[in-house]
Amino acid sequence: MENIKIGGVPEHFNLPWHLALEEGLFLKAGVSVEWIDIPEGTGAMNKALRAKEIDLAVILTGGVIKDIANGNPSKILQLYVSSPLLWGVHVSQESPFTAIDELQFAKAAISRYGSGSHVMAHVQAKQRGWDTSKLDFEVVNTLENAVEALINGKADYFMWEHFTTKPIVDAGVFRRLGDFPTPWSCFAIAGHLEAITAKRDEIKIVLDVINDMTRDFKKIPSIDRTLAHRYEQKLEDIQKWLSGTVWSQEQITSEEINKIQSKLLELQMIEKEMDAKEFYVNLH
Secondary structure (H helix, E strand, C coil): CEEEEEECCCCCHHHCCCCCHHHHHHHHCEEEEEEECCCCCHHHHHHHHHCCCCEEEEEEHHHHHHHHHHCCEEEEEEECCCCCCCCEEEECCCCCCCCHHCCCCCCEECCCCCCCHHHHHHHHHHHHHCCCHHHHHEEEHHHHHHHHHCCCCCCCCCEEHHHHHHHHHHCCCEEEEEEEEEECCCCEEEEHHHHHHHHHHHHHHHHHHHHHHHHHHHHHHCHEEEEEEEECHHHHHHHHHHHHHHHHCCCHHHHCCCCCCHHHHHHCCCCCCCHHHECCCCCC
16 A cells, blocks of 8 residues: 655644544545654755655645745645635744834744745735845744744744644733734645656545545534644634634645745745746646
8 A cells, every 4th residue: 555645734724634544534545644743844844845755745835836936846736725824923922022013123033944934024024115135034943942032032033823822822921913814825735746646646545535524624523622622722712713714625726826926036035937837736
């Protein structure tokens, strides 16, 4: 039986994968699936795809488009979550900063270069009219390290998914200055081209299984309580997150790819725009 390695962040968005694995749905469909938690996020997943350490990744859409444009031999197979990702802009509780506009010359913690936290720091800065060439970064790899960096003054602010960081805000460790939604779909499923070619039929099955799971995910009895318990969230926060989250079973459009490319080019994070068809492949 062919084995498919899938990387993703250990966050609530990916519970459908874990439920499918726990229920043996991939095995019943004839495919062995190995889930690999990658808490460092999109930059680390792009690196793992390039190194062929994973076959597929559930990855931030803007981040994987940026890396494909910069030479990653991977393709988008479909969108996974079509709603925007809500990035919280956080400082430490003791920080003197009280508004996002005060962060223009502050140091941002990022998980790594090319990560969502790196890309979105640029997008936010550009939207506010800041000089993006003067942005200053501290690479922290993980959320835990970001907490330490802000507390110890190694960095001034950190952008990360609103609800993942909500318990840290509630505990009085972080203070949120505001939110910044992505101007595009948040998650895509991408695969290394070599894996897509060699394991095409098996990957089609994986996509069919996860799409069946996400299509009915919100209808699962007490799914809000399951999410709150597993991810140590308040029930009302999970309910708010669920209401605004839309899972997708569709391929990304050329229009969305071009919108993201245009923004990345404006930010000088890619050298040129490519034909949108270079970024995706349809298996069905």
